[in-house]
Amino acid sequence: MHLKRPFVALLLGAIASGPLLLAGCSTFSQSPNGHSMPIGDSSMADHEMTMDLGPKDAEFDLRFIDGMILHHQGAIAMAEAVLQNSQRDEMRQLAQEVIAAQQSEIDQMQQWRQDWYPNASAEPVMYDAQMGHTMAMPPEMQTAMRMDGGLGKADAEFDRRFIDAMIPHHEGALTMAEQVLEKSARSELRQVAEDILATQQTEIDQMTQWRQDWYAQ
Template sequence: MNRSLASLLVFGVLPLMPLAACSTTPSAQTATEQAETVGFETVETETAQMDHGSMNHGQINQSGHTGMDHASMDLGPADDTFDLRFIDAMRLHHQGAVDMAEEALQKSDRPDVQELAQDIIAAQQTEIAQMQEWRQAWYPDAGDDPVMYHAEMGHMMPMSQEMKSNMMMSMDLGPADDEFDLRFINAMIPHHEGALVMAEEALQKSDRPEIQELAQAILDTQQVEIDQMRQWRQDWYGQ
């Protein structure tokens, strides 16, 4: 997996698409003000309006794959707020997986997919709740809005609403037809791969045993699920 940190942006999963500017939302501006209480470097309005990349995360290409590029995932330096950025990114990313898994429970007829979806929901909802507890305990003054690291500018900033959505990587998987499971697999594999990229970075940069343990659990569990989905894709669709 290409884990290059040469990014325009931080930990969004950027597709190979032209850049598109995204503007500051009221919630993001509030987070900027809150950031001052914990020593975050604040961002001017024009900074928040810089190009964040057009994610186009809700589309699957003609081959059935999402075409995500994990090369530009970067949570920033191993500083005092690295774990905050990891938590904020992974909570959103997990929620996107939960959303797609819930859709699979509604639309898939295969017991294997149903079981996988239930496992994803159970594991990732538990991890979301745990990360929320850590966030409140470790960063009580951080505010409610998730933050990110802007690699090009070299400092943290609040996520815009678009960035929150892009970090989730969730999408409408379409009707409950004969190829629903293929679309689910082709969406969930790159989604899991994005989680692996962030977990590997956390193993390298976080000093907290709790984050290290969670990152290793994500690597172990989601790699197994990726391998299983690839096997299903081959067995069921010859791909």
């Protein structure tokens, strides 16, 4: 099963230079896909990031839950920006669907975390490949996992910026979901992964079509 999908990273200095993996993010390299993602008032160079949640071990499911909750929270934040700034009915409908689906999954995963890992710290965790173990996810890594950099003001290019940010964001979720199907034995998580793969690939296809229709790209 394919486990490497290009997507735009929130490339913080600590991630680019340090040995830690963002919930297992292992490599960064120049990407030819032409996407860019603004963070606040700064524009990001294009990058490729490979998501790796670590080995099939007793904490794999916990790492997935923590990584995907943060990732979903980032998607919801961007979707809420659409409701504030986009005038397109199609975009607003997509945003509402993202918020509804991903908040439901967050709620479910938070309950599973409590049920399955009652002794786990409240802090989200990640896999440190260099050290070979699970560790607490630093704040800057949590920010990067969310991938919800500022999309800017409500101008003529807002919808394009959202599309260019949300497509790679969804691709990151697909990569993590694929790993669940390979490494998790829990039927509940496998079903969530299947749902993510189906729903978010459909949304990627739709946004790709909108970009072609609206921006000839």
